[in-house]
Amino acid sequence: MTRRIPASTIRRLSHYLRSLEDLERDGGETVSSEELAERGQTTAAQVRKDLSHFGSFGKRGLGYKVEVLRDYIREILGVDRIWNVALIGAGRIGAALFEYPDFGSRGYKCVAIIDSDQAKIGTRWGDLQVRSPDDLQSLITDLGVELIVLAVPAQAAQEVAERAVKAGVKGILNFAPIRLKVPSEVHVEDVNLVMQLEAVSFAITQRTVGA
Amino acid sequence: MTRRIPASTIRRLSHYLRSLEDLERDGGETVSSEELAERGQTTAAQVRKDLSHFGSFGKRGLGYKVEVLRDYIREILGVDRIWNVALIGAGRIGAALFEYPDFGSRGYKCVAIIDSDQAKIGTRWGDLQVRSPDDLQSLITDLGVELIVLAVPAQAAQEVAERAVKAGVKGILNFAPIRLKVPSEVHVEDVNLVMQLEAVSFAITQRTVGA
DNA sequence: TTGTGTGAATCCCTTCACAGCG
DNA sequence: CGCTGTGAAGGGATTCACACAA
Numbered sequence: 001m002t003r004r005i006p007a008s009t010i011r012r013l014s015h016y017l018r019s020l021e022d023l024e025r026d027g028g029e030t031v032s033s034e035e036l037a038e039r040g041q042t043t044a045a046q047v048r049k050d051l052s053h054f055g056s057f058g059k060r061g062l063g064y065k066v067e068v069l070r071d072y073i074r075e076i077l078g079v080d081r082i083w084n085v086a087l088i089g090a091g092r093i094g095a096a097l098f099e100y101p102d103f104g105s106r107g108y109k110c111v112a113i114i115d116s117d118q119a120k121i122g123t124r125w126g127d128l129q130v131r132s133p134d135d136l137q138s139l140i141t142d143l144g145v146e147l148i149v150l151a152v153p154a155q156a157a158q159e160v161a162e163r164a165v166k167a168g169v170k171g172i173l174n175f176a177p178i179r180l181k182v183p184s185e186v187h188v189e190d191v192n193l194v195m196q197l198e199a200v201s202f203a204i205t206q207r208t209v210g211a
Numbered sequence: 212m213t214r215r216i217p218a219s220t221i222r223r224l225s226h227y228l229r230s231l232e233d234l235e236r237d238g239g240e241t242v243s244s245e246e247l248a249e250r251g252q253t254t255a256a257q258v259r260k261d262l263s264h265f266g267s268f269g270k271r272g273l274g275y276k277v278e279v280l281r282d283y284i285r286e287i288l289g290v291d292r293i294w295n296v297a298l299i300g301a302g303r304i305g306a307a308l309f310e311y312p313d314f315g316s317r318g319y320k321c322v323a324i325i326d327s328d329q330a331k332i333g334t335r336w337g338d339l340q341v342r343s344p345d346d347l348q349s350l351i352t353d354l355g356v357e358l359i360v361l362a363v364p365a366q367a368a369q370e371v372a373e374r375a376v377k378a379g380v381k382g383i384l385n386f387a388p389i390r391l392k393v394p395s396e397v398h399v400e401d402v403n404l405v406m407q408l409e410a411v412s413f414a415i416t417q418r419t420v421g422a
Numbered sequence: 423t424t425g426t427g428t429g430a431a432t433c434c435c436t437t438c439a440c441a442g443c444g
Numbered sequence: 445c446g447c448t449g450t451g452a453a454g455g456g457a458t459t460c461a462c463a464c465a466a
Contacts, residue, residue, distance in 0.1 A: 006435060010413050014406040018388070032447065041390055044447090045437055052449060060443045060448045077409045078416030096303040102388065102405040147411060170418075171411035173404070177229065177313060179252055187414035189407045193384070194313040195225040196400045198288045200358060200382035202221050203398035205289030207381075217457060243425065255425090256459055263427060271465040272424040 009050045013073055015040040016047070020070040032063040079106045084144050086169075088160055089151035090115035090130050093175050097149060098126075108147070112139045116156070133160070140167035151175040161188075220261045224284050226251040227258065231281040243274040290317050295355050297380075299371055300362035301326035301341050304386050308360060309337075319358070323350045327367070344371070351378035362386040372399075 019039040023031060033047040040047070051057055057072050058064040074080040085108050087094045097103055098110070113130050115121065120130045131139060139145065148164050150157055150172050157176035164172070171187045174180055180188050230250040234242060244258040251258070262268055268283050269275040285291040296319050298305045308314055309321070324341045326332065331341045342350060350356065359375050361368055361383050368387035375383070382398045385391055391399050 004434095005417075007410070008435075010410050011406060013413075014403075014409045017409075034447085043437070045439095046435095048447090048449060049436075056449060058448050061446045062444070063447065076413065076416075078412035079409060083412055092303055092307040092309075096307040097404060098303075100388075100405055103408075106405055106409065108405075108408055146415065147408075170415045173408055173411060177311075179250075185418060187411050187418075189411045191402075191404065191407060192225075193308060193402065194311055194317055194319075195222060196402060197314075197319055197358070197384055198225045198228075198290060198317065199218070199221050200384060200398050200400045201289035201294055202224075202287065204357065204381045205287075206216075207396060207398075215456095219457075245425080254459070256461095257457095259425090259427060260458075267427060269426050271426045273466065274425065 005053050009053060010077070012040055012042060012046070012050055013077055016050075017070065017073045017077065017079075020066055020073065023066050024070065028066050030063040030065055031069070033058075036064075082107050082109050083147050084109055084111045086110070086112040086114065086140060086143070086145045086148045086164075087151065088114045088133075088136070088148055088164070089153075089175075090117070090120050090125065091151055093151040094149060095125075111143045111145060114139070116152075136160070136163055137167040140164060140169060145169060147171045147173070149173045149175070150180075154178045216264055220264060221288070223251055223253060223257070223261055224288060227261075228281065228284045228288065228290075231277055231284065234277050235281065239277050241274040241276055242280070244269075247275075293318050293320050294358050295320055295322045297321070297323040297325065297351060297354070297356040297359045297375075298362065299325045299344075299347070299359055299375070300364075300386075301328070301331050301336065302362055304362040305360060306336075322354045322356060325350070327363075347371070347374055348378040351375060351380060356380060358382045358384070360384045360386070361391075365389045 016036055019036055020031070033044040036047045037044045054072070054076050057069050071080070087097070087110050090113050094113070110128065113125050113128050114133055114136055115130050116133050121132050123130050146169060148169050150161060152160055154176045157174070157178055158180060161172060161174075161180045161182055165182050165186050169186065171189070172180065172182070173189050173191060175191050177192055177194065182188060227247055230247055231242070244255040247258045248255045265283070265287050268280050282291070298308070298321055301324050305324070321339065324336050324339050325344055325347055326341050327344050332343050334341050357380060359380050361372060363371055365387045368385070368389055369391060372383060372385075372391045372393055376393050376397050380397065382400070383391065383393070384400050384402065386402050388403055388405070393399060
């Protein structure tokens with residue numbers, strides 16, 4: 001719909017979606033921005049503002065219909081469809097993703113696993129076989145992969161990313177602790193657990209030192 | 212030093228720290244805010260502003276001494292010491308953390324692993340033995356654990372967190388997809404990979420639809 | 423001259439407050 | 445009435461611009 005949506009709005013939309021799914025499981029029919037706010041750790045005004053970027057989905061005096069809003073948010077976030085994902089780097093990080101129950105239920109489908117370790121190539125992971133990096137481009141093209149999970153060591157990441165982008169990948173969930181250089185139309189989302197740990201230790205340290 | 216530091220500043224400090232360590236490896240003696248900005252994907256003014264919250268570490272006309280600034284940032288982030296960390300939930304997510312090379316080098320030391328799965332209890336992970344949740348409190352107290360990595364299923368997370376906090380834990384890196392309720396002095400940092408994937412699919416979707 | 427440190431200006435996100443629809 | 449949708453106000457973070465120290 002509109003341009004220039006704050007990243008914080010997107011994060012909150014993800015929360016709302018989860019809340020709506022919970023509500024539906026519990027048989028809720030409608031929600032108010034108030035109720036959604038409580039569950040999402042924000043304010044009612046914020047909820048309404050977030051949604052207003054994309055349209056008006058509620059009824060005044062009544063609230064939002066749970067199912068309807070859920071579907072709209074799914075559409076906004078682009079999770080109303082299947083995404084073919086390739087996992088590059090068959091280490092523990094990659095494996096961990098599959099433990100996340102929401103991973104599959106949100107439409108992310110792992111269709112290829114690639115690793116450069118000769119010992120891993122050919123082994124089965126569920127119903128997939130680990131493939132060689134040589135097949136990277138052809139796999140991406142043939143399987144229609146738009147999204148990759150990049151879980152390789154830092155020094156290999158840039159090169160792999162470039163090849164993936166060349167083959168048509170549009171988004172990268174990047175676990176390598178480097179800033180990938182990619183064309184601006186490719187979206188990179190960095191996961192950096194050490195950085196998050198540092199945020200924790202900072203908070204504790206300041207709290208201990210400060211007043 | 213000062214109060215009210217933007218969370219974004221902390222994230223950037225983590226980046227600066229990494230850059231400084233790289234520079235040191237390459238034998239750099241001094242850096243300018245300009246150079247630090249390039250590596251950290253921000254602006255020189257932002258770098259200076261970030262640092263100004265904590266003191267003045269540079270020399271006008273010259274820049275910052277790499278080693279000195281690095282030590283200051285380490286101190287600010289609280290990574291100039293060893294943090295005893297307990298891993299709760301010995302699944303793949305937990306295992307993945309140990310693959311992160313920076314995890315140990317930043318002073319985070321895993322001193323205990325806890326899992327409720329009887330089959331896992333007693334098994335060795337490196338030089339640690341997986342322990343039962345019954346030992347949670349005593350382990351935290353005895354080993355001086357201040358920080359936990361919470362990688363258990365959502366429904367167990369709240370209860371485990373409460374017990375950990377009661378035993379003295381001050382910070383939590385939370386992988387469970389729920390909003391933990393803890394006393395305000397305990398810092399919780401949420402890791403939510405599905406949410407990050409949603410941010411990617413949103414970006415791609417909007418890009419495809421929009422102008 | 424160079425590049426930091428910092429008030430002032432700007433920009434963007436959040437919050438307020440209320441008009442208006444159901 | 446109740447609750448959404450939204451301009452306007454407010455606040456916090458980033459950027460600007462320059463005084464000043466090395």
